[in-house]
Amino acid sequence: MELSLTDVIGIFGVGIIVFAYILLQMEKMDPKALTFSVLNSLGAFLIIVSLLYEWNFASFLMEFIWLLISLYGVLKYFKSRSIAAVNDGKED
Incomplete structure (x- = not known):
């Protein structure tokens, strides 16, 4: 079995x-x-890239949702840091 570049990206x-x-x-x-x-x-994201070449809707849906939830976590992290920075500034 030979792996393509997109297989390697997904793996x-x-x-x-x-x-x-x-x-x-x-x-x-x-x-x-x-x-x-x-x-x-x-x-x-990398799994989604591989799925664009070997389409599987169920896997794509799962990874898309996983990506959205993970990006929510990134945004939540930065929002909490920004709120903490504002609160730290108020204590001075």
């Missing part, structure tokens, strides 16, 4: 998501950390 995306999940379960990563959401976003 790399799966590896990133699995790596983030392993670190989470080993308590080496905080689920609220930016890194966790970024790794999940990147992994889902």
Whole structure:
């Protein structure tokens, strides 16, 4: 079996998501950390790229939802930092 470049991209995306999940379960990563959401976003994006070449609607839907949820986590992280910075400024 020969792997195409898009297969390798998708497999790399799966590896990133699995790596983030392993670190989470080993308590080496905080689920609220930016890194966790970024790794999940990147992994889902890479899987979506591979699915554009080997279409599977169910897998695409799953990864698209995974990507949206992960991007929500990224936005939530930056929003909480911005609120914290505003609150820190009020205490002066």
